[in-house]
Amino acid sequence: MSIQDPARIEQPPKRRRRSPEELRREALVSARRLLIESGPNAITLKGVGDDIGVTHANLIHHFGSAAGLQSALMESMVRDLADALDAAVAQLRSDTGAPRALVDAVFDAFDQGGAGRLAAWIALSGDLQHLEPVRAAVHDLVDAIVEKFAAEGEQTHGRVTSAVLFIALCAFGDAVIGPPLRDMLDREPDSGRKIVARLLPSFLF
Amino acid sequence: MSIQDPARIEQPPKRRRRSPEELRREALVSARRLLIESGPNAITLKGVGDDIGVTHANLIHHFGSAAGLQSALMESMVRDLADALDAAVAQLRSDTGAPRALVDAVFDAFDQGGAGRLAAWIALSGDLQHLEPVRAAVHDLVDAIVEKFAAEGEQTHGRVTSAVLFIALCAFGDAVIGPPLRDMLDREPDSGRKIVARLLPSFLF
DNA sequence: GACGATATCTACATAGATGTAAGTTACACC
DNA sequence: GGTGTAACTTACATCTATGTAGATATCGTC
Structure with missing residues (x-):
């Protein structure tokens, strides 16, 4: 296949022009992956830019600054955490929510979405104001548990x-140190969830 | 007061020559403080050097590299955590160790000693091998609790x-997200310890 | 007091992250 | 199909962290 293959009628455009929303979305997905896989220091303009195929200057164009990208990432992940907690609340209010189901919902929210690592990053870097959207979700969770489980x-x-x-x-x-700790104690992967699910009724009944 | 004050007989030496051990100790104390107060990114050769009054080149001379300083800090803090756990074990084996005393000992190790922020840093950066010395201390803690508390x-x-x-x-x-979380839930500072101390007997008896 | 080992500093070099300015191009719209 | 907006790139500048080489000063020891 030659370089100037005549069969290739339409060359792909040298540049791909995304909508601002699409670029922001792609950049935040990439940045989240970098955070989870390689830690906070991997979230750089060049790292994210290379990952999604744009220059670092273009990221500055869309996010304003490197700090702007980091703030947007924190907001995005915190919103997802709050949504996951809200979903747990909804599940709790609707159907047969056993304590273990509630525990799984909260553990998944911190583990799968990377919220645990995010929260650790926020706590270590001191940007606690970014956790603020979680407050309402936590309050909702309290209210839902009161309705569902709590004895009068x-x-x-x-x-x-x-x-x-x-x-x-x-x-x-x-989410943050569970794996190495369970390895030290030779426990199975879900032992944390089991423990919490077993202890929970002592609060609620 | 003139620059060449004749009353000032002995000028302090322009350089202070420390023993290698003393410099390492001072540097690690400073680095730990920087980690706890300002986060992992504050642990730089210049930051630590300015803090203890030496140049960054001198820190490289003693620690080999910036990564060497970070590794030494992790080792130092992990050793302190292991020592704190061993102290809790000794207390548990000797006198009247109530569950709350054990809980306080472990919580203090993670909170005051900075072990919580250290562990978060290690987990986020992926250098899990630095946690290895904790393994033995954890096993000792298990053995001590088995001796002291556990029912047959x-x-x-x-x-x-x-x-x-x-x-x-x-x-x-x-240690890592307790303060903001307690703020959201409007709980007093030691509520985490209270909860753990109250639940602990359900494991042990 | 002289001397030697080395702790310490100065000066310079490099690499990466961030940011700016100006030019270029894709794409919607008329 | 022409045109304007703005997404995008290139090129350059800056700053910080790290690392190296060589000079200098300190302190124990003779």
Whole structure:
């Protein structure tokens, strides 16, 4: 196949012109992958640009600055975490939500979407204001658990916030250092979830 | 006060010549403080050098490279974490170790010693081999709890490793994202410790 | 007090990340 | 099909972190 193959009528355009929304979406997907696979330091303009096939200057054009890209990534991932928590709330309110299902929903939110690593990055870098959208989702989760599970009593709200704090701490910890820790203790991959699911009823009933 | 004040008999030496051990110790103390206060990206040769009053070239002379400094910091902090866990073990084996005392010991190791932020940094950067010295300390902790607390039974070892996994996950999570999470839920600062201390007996008895 | 080992510094070189300015091109719209 | 907007690129400038080479100063030791 020669370089100037006459069969190739239409050359692909040298440049691909994306809509601003599409480029932002592609860049954030790439940046999230880099964060999860290679850590926060891998999120650079050149790294993301090479990954999606644009120059670093173009990323600055769309995000304003490198910090703008990082902020957009934090916002995007935090929104996904909040959505995942909201989905857990919806599931809890609709059908037969067992404690283990709730635990799985929260653990998945921190683990699969990379929210655990994101939260660790935010905490280490000190940009705590980016966690703010999670607050409403957490409150919704508290309310949903109160409706669904909690026994009546004076301490109900306190017990449920304890339960949410407990689940969130464990889900976050499990997402970030669960694998090496389970390896040290020779435990199976879902042992964290099992433990939390087993302890949860002591808060709720 | 003139520059050449005759009253100032002995000028302080322009350079302070430290022993290699002393410089390494000072550098690692500074690097740990920078990690805890400003995050992993603050640990630079210039940052640490300015902090302790030496040039970055001198730090390279003593640590070999920037990566050498970071590795030394990880080793130092992991050793401190292992020592703290060993201290908790010793306390557990000697006197009246209540569950809350054990919880406080582990939580303090992760929180005050900076081990939580260290572990998050290691996990995000992928240098998991640096956590290896923790393995022995964790095993010691399991053994000590088995001796001290655990009721007799077939499942004893499994229950205790569950307890250790549980404490470690919560202590790590509490050290890294405990403050913002407690703020969202309007809980007091030691609520994480309270919860863990209250749940611990269900593993041990 | 002289000397030697080496801790320490200065000066320079390099690489990567970020940012700016100006030119180029794709694509919607008329 | 022409035209304008703006997505996109190239080229350049800057800043920071890291690393190297050689000069210099400090301190223990004789």
